[in-house]
Amino acid sequence: MNTRSTRTAGAASQATRASARTRTPTIPAPSPSPPLTKSTRTKTPVNQNATAQTSTLKPAGRKPLSNRANSPDKPVSSKKAPTTASKPHKGDVTEREPIMAYLRIRPALGEEEATTPYLDPLSDTSVRMTDPASDAMAQSRFHYRMSMAAPSSIYKFSHIFPPSTQQPDFFAKTTLPLVKDVLEGQNGLLFAYGVTNSGKTYTIQGGNKGDSAGILPRTLDVIFNSVNGLQGDGRFRPVRLYGAERCEPGNDNLFYNIRASAGESSFAAVLSDLAESTPGDIDTDPTTLKLDRNYEYSIWLSYAEIYNEKVYDLLGTIEDDDGSTPGSSRRNTTAQTFGGQTVLTRKALTVKPSPASDSIEGITGKYIADLRHFRVTSATEAKELVKLGQVHRRVFGTLANAQSSRSHGMVTIKVLRSHRGERNNPDALQMSRLTLVDLAGSERTKHTHTTGDRLREAGNINKSLMVLGQCMEVMRSNQNRVAQSLSGPGRSDTKVVRKGLALVPFRHSKLTEVLMDYFEGDGRVVMIVNVNPYDTGYDENSHVMKFSALAREVHTATNNAPAPRVLAAPTKPGPARGPLKSGLPPPNMPTRKVTISSVGPNRRVSEAHLEIVEEDEESGPDDEEDDEDEEPINPLVDALFDEVEQLRMKLHEAELRCAVVEAETREEVMKEMEERMLVMQQTYSRRLMSELERNEKKMDAKIDMLHQAGLFGQNGTPQQGDIEDEDMEADESYMQDREPGFSDESGIAPSPLAGKTAKTKAGSRPRPSEIEGSESEVERSIAIEDDDEDEVHGEDGEEEEELDEEPLTEDDEEDDYVPSPPIKQPSRGKPAPPRLDPPSKGPRSSKPGQRKVSTLVDDMDRLGLDGDADDSVIIVPDRKARKAAVPEGIEYVPRPGVTDVGKKKKRYVLLLIRTRGIS
Numbered sequence: 074m075n076t077r078s079t080r081t082a083g084a085a086s087q088a089t090r091a092s093a094r095t096r097t098p099t100i101p102a103p104s105p106s107p108p109l110t111k112s113t114r115t116k117t118p119v120n121q122n123a124t125a126q127t128s129t130l131k132p133a134g135r136k137p138l139s140n141r142a143n144s145p146d147k148p149v150s151s152k153k154a155p156t157t158a159s160k161p162h163k164g165d166v167t168e169r170e171p172i173m174a175y176l177r178i179r180p181a182l183g184e185e186e187a188t189t190p191y192l193d194p195l196s197d198t199s200v201r202m203t204d205p206a207s208d209a210m211a212q213s214r215f216h217y218r219m220s221m222a223a224p225s226s227i228y229k230f231s232h233i234f235p236p237s238t239q240q241p242d243f244f245a246k247t248t249l250p251l252v253k254d255v256l257e258g259q260n261g262l263l264f265a266y267g268v269t270n271s272g273k274t275y276t277i278q279g280g281n282k283g284d285s286a287g288i289l290p291r292t293l294d295v296i297f298n299s300v301n302g303l304q305g306d307g308r309f310r311p312v313r314l315y316g317a318e319r320c321e322p323g324n325d326n327l328f329y330n331i332r333a334s335a336g337e338s339s340f341a342a343v344l345s346d347l348a349e350s351t352p353g354d355i356d357t358d359p360t361t362l363k364l365d366r367n368y369e370y371s372i373w374l375s376y377a378e379i380y381n382e383k384v385y386d387l388l389g390t391i392e393d394d395d396g397s398t399p400g401s402s403r404r405n406t407t408a409q410t411f412g413g414q415t416v417l418t419r420k421a422l423t424v425k426p427s428p429a430s431d432s433i434e435g436i437t438g439k440y441i442a443d444l445r446h447f448r449v450t451s452a453t454e455a456k457e458l459v460k461l462g463q464v465h466r467r468v469f470g471t472l473a474n475a476q477s478s479r480s481h482g483m484v485t486i487k488v489l490r491s492h493r494g495e496r497n498n499p500d501a502l503q504m505s506r507l508t509l510v511d512l513a514g515s516e517r518t519k520h521t522h523t524t525g526d527r528l529r530e531a532g533n534i535n536k537s538l539m540v541l542g543q544c545m546e547v548m549r550s551n552q553n554r555v556a557q558s559l560s561g562p563g564r565s566d567t568k569v570v571r572k573g574l575a576l577v578p579f580r581h582s583k584l585t586e587v588l589m590d591y592f593e594g595d596g597r598v599v600m601i602v603n604v605n606p607y608d609t610g611y612d613e614n615s616h617v618m619k620f621s622a623l624a625r626e627v628h629t630a631t632n633n634a635p636a637p638r639v640l641a642a643p644t645k646p647g648p649a650r651g652p653l654k655s656g657l658p659p660p661n662m663p664t665r666k667v668t669i670s671s672v673g674p675n676r677r678v679s680e681a682h683l684e685i686v687e688e689d690e691e692s693g694p695d696d697e698e699d700d701e702d703e704e705p706i707n708p709l710v711d712a713l714f715d716e717v718e719q720l721r722m723k724l725h726e727a728e729l730r731c732a733v734v735e736a737e738t739r740e741e742v743m744k745e746m747e748e749r750m751l752v753m754q755q756t757y758s759r760r761l762m763s764e765l766e767r768n769e770k771k772m773d774a775k776i777d778m779l780h781q782a783g784l785f786g787q788n789g790t791p792q793q794g795d796i797e798d799e800d801m802e803a804d805e806s807y808m809q810d811r812e813p814g815f816s817d818e819s820g821i822a823p824s825p826l827a828g829k830t831a832k833t834k835a836g837s838r839p840r841p842s843e844i845e846g847s848e849s850e851v852e853r854s855i856a857i858e859d860d861d862e863d864e865v866h867g868e869d870g871e872e873e874e875e876l877d878e879e880p881l882t883e884d885d886e887e888d889d890y891v892p893s894p895p896i897k898q899p900s901r902g903k904p905a906p907p908r909l910d911p912p913s914k915g916p917r918s919s920k921p922g923q924r925k926v927s928t929l930v931d932d933m934d935r936l937g938l939d940g941d942a943d944d945s946v947i948i949v950p951d952r953k954a955r956k957a958a959v960p961e962g963i964e965y966v967p968r969p970g971v972t973d974v975g976k977k978k979k980r981y982v983l984l985l986i987r988t989r990g991i992s
């Protein structure tokens with residue numbers, strides 16, 4: 074019996090091999106970097122303790138789904154494998170190793186240097202990550218933290234590379250062991266994972282300065298340095314996943330010229346400009362590995378991308394002849410011009426299960442049908458190819474997103490190795506492959522407000538990464554279950570356990586479908602986690618870190634013995650290998666119209682208007698046959714994944730809506746607040762103005778009383794004429810000082826009474842309290858008392874009515890009157906009025922009110938203020954007095970410009986009484 078046929082695919086198969094072949098079940102400590110040689114590799118049992126101190130992703134929580142993949146007794150496909158007796162089998166030494174997870178911290182760029190990174194390496198293998206928002210929250214009581222991730226966590230890695238790490242060093246520690254493996258017949262997978270702008274492309278491809286070449290160009294350098302002088306003539310070419318087929322040496326001579334690949338169009342010019350600006354051979358890695366010189370090697374390269382859950386050949390523009398079908402063109406991408414419009418057509422490739430005829434020990438992975446591999450004979454040639462793929466990726470990627478890689482880029486290097494003595498024996502052929510994947514940045518839809526096509530694109534990126542995480546989780550859980558059953562007493566028969574293992578959901582995304590063989594078959598897997606510690610997406614970075622913690626708990630099988638590969642059945646030519654549909658796209662074909670431009674040498678700008686047609690995958694006649702080998706896809710799992718994706722989209726849309734509503738609400742509240750503030754400001758300025766006005770009027774009234782009483786001419790005090798002159802001068806100088814539109818420091822617009830205010834402020838008109846010399850005179854004639862409740866009324870007679878309504882009290886009368894001699898107000902140019910007699914200071918003998926009235930009448934008589942006199946002035950202490958004093962036929966008329974000042978309490982009223990004839 075062919076023992077290989079008993080091998081099963083899926084996690085169960087891994088478990089079987091692990092249990093059968095793991096020789097020393099010791100629990101190793103994670104090594105900081107992968108071993109360079111097989112002898113140093115640590116043999117690891119599948120049972121691992123979680124090394125991350127943070128919570129890992131939650132288990133799916135659903136019942137393990139089983140199908141035939143879960144069964145160790147899964148029957149091999151009914152299809153017969155080639156019956157060649159020399160069918161090779163793998164070596165006996167298979168070990169299991171955890172996925173290596175390396176953290177690379179990106180250095181600060183530009184303005185980021187001013188920011189504090191939120192990653193703090195604690196050692197070579199552990200790092201602390203602290204949410205910057207939690208610091209901000211501690212400082213501000215208004216800030217609240219919306220993150221679901223823990224505010225601070227410690228994560229462990231196989232090794233942590235600080236920002237200062239240089240490309241050569243990074244390559245030597247992470248990738249060189251895989252390069253050695255692939256040249257010795259082992260498979261290897263390396264993928265860079267991280268959020269957008271975290272440095273994945275820089276790590277894989279490199280920068281554009283000296284010594285910044287990434288791990289891909291370095292890998293090519295090391296391979297060609299090592300196989301120098303050991304290259305075969307390329308009489309076999311790799312097909313499908315493990316197969317190889319004979320080809321005529323030389324048929325695969327490459328014809329790749331970027332300009333030629335695009336034809337004579339503006340697009341060609343853009344392509345060549347882009348090629349010039351794309352970093353090429355920046356620096357070369359001098360490392361050379363020692364290889365078995367009994368073998369000869371041929372190196373093949375392919376470059377695919379997965380975009381929106383479709384797989385494309387990035388070297389699709391290269392036209393070559395496959396030799397097997399003479400005359401047939403094998404281009405997957407074409408650029409044709411119709412009436413000035415360039416139509417760029419590329420065809421999505423199908424992912425097919427590897428046929429049983431190719432299978433190695435029953436392991437059936439998947440391959441990308443029609444993805445072409447090109448034989449490369451030098452590092453320069455290989456880098457040129459990569460560069461062409463890069464340009465295509467940039468072209469198609471730019472059409473999607475100018476800044477960020479929106480696709481997963483996948484370069485696969487296949488090494489065909491044959492013994493020099495058996496170079497014509499296909500059974501002695503060995504094939505190994507190394508795939509380097511630059512994953513699309515895990516999309517931060519929440520932060521980038523992605524919508525429409527971008528949202529769908531982001532959804533697909535996230536879906537494939539989510540499925541990758543799910544696969545790892547299921548693999549880990551399956552491996553743990555098998556390991557537990559092995560370690561338990563009397564539980565060495567893991568048959569029952571294996572039956573209950575969950576199906577690893579590789580098939581739910583193109584990315585995992587294409588990579589599943591690395592997880593299920595043999596090969597070492599390395600994961601590079603790129604983190605930008607200045608990035609605002611703390612949550613996304615936490616997710617990336619948790620993902621790496623999970624990956625470190627998954628084990629893959631490594632086989633120390635070289636793996637001989639079978640010579641596959643001849644390739645069946647199918648329609649998928651034929652040329653693309655040519656001509657204009659059919660009307661129902663979805664197309665995208667885009668403009669792409671580039672700046673070439675001498676700052677020449679090239680621009681091309683393109684119509685992009687992405688043809689769907691085609692199914693060929695052999696697909697049915699292939700489908701026989703396919704494991705049935707579980708519709709429930711598929712539906713669940715779709716649902717998760719839909720929910721994620723809905724969540725995102727809801728978040729967007731919330732953000733919009735929040736922004737609108739904030740704006741509304743702001744507007745309302747502004748309006749209220751404005752109203753308040755107006756109210757307060759109105760009050761201030763009226764207050765000012767009132768004070769002005771009061772002040773003016775008081776000063777006018779003094780003027781009219783002629784008190785300023787006494788005892789050296791300024792004569793009224795002098796005061797008026799001074800007033801005028803002061804007014805003039807004040808008005809000169811004040812520019813039109815002047816406003817004081819308070820910002821309040823000048824009051825219409827500002828001039829009056831200024832008068833008093835400037836001191837040109839002395840305040841009553843300032844006129845010390847006249848104080849006694851004033852006291853003698855009138856007492857001026859301020860009252861906070863004073864009110865100034867206009868000349869509308871209100872005062873009169875008000876006063877009449879209010880009964881007079883005795884206090885009023887007492888307070889209101891201070892005996893004073895009657896004063897005759899001198900008219901301008903007339904001699905100053907005679908000095909009034911000092912008031913009698915004797916005790917009051919009569920009722921104050923009566924005394925006031927009589928005294929006032931006497932005063933009037935003394936001053937000759939009769940009804941015929943002009944400009945007569947009389948001070949009437951209160952309304953009673955006024956009523957009593959004003960003789961029949963005389964009415965109270967305020968002089969024009971003189972305010973009728975009234976008080977409810979404790980006030981003196983200055984009245985100018987004119988005779989009827991004067992008014």
Ligand SMILES: Nc1ncnc2c1ncn2[C@@H]1O[C@H](COP(=O)(O)OP(=O)(O)OP(=O)(O)O)[C@@H](O)[C@H]1O
Pocket residue numbers: 178179180182236267268269270271272273274275276280476477478479512513514515603
């Ligand atoms: N280790 C590093 N040293 C210097 N510069 C770096 C480093 N890593 C990244 N950069 C720079 O950071 C920027 C973003 O890097 P990169 O384009 O590689 O991010 P990315 O993760 O591939 O983003 P995306 O997923 O959007 O494609 C680039 O300008 C790159 O040159």
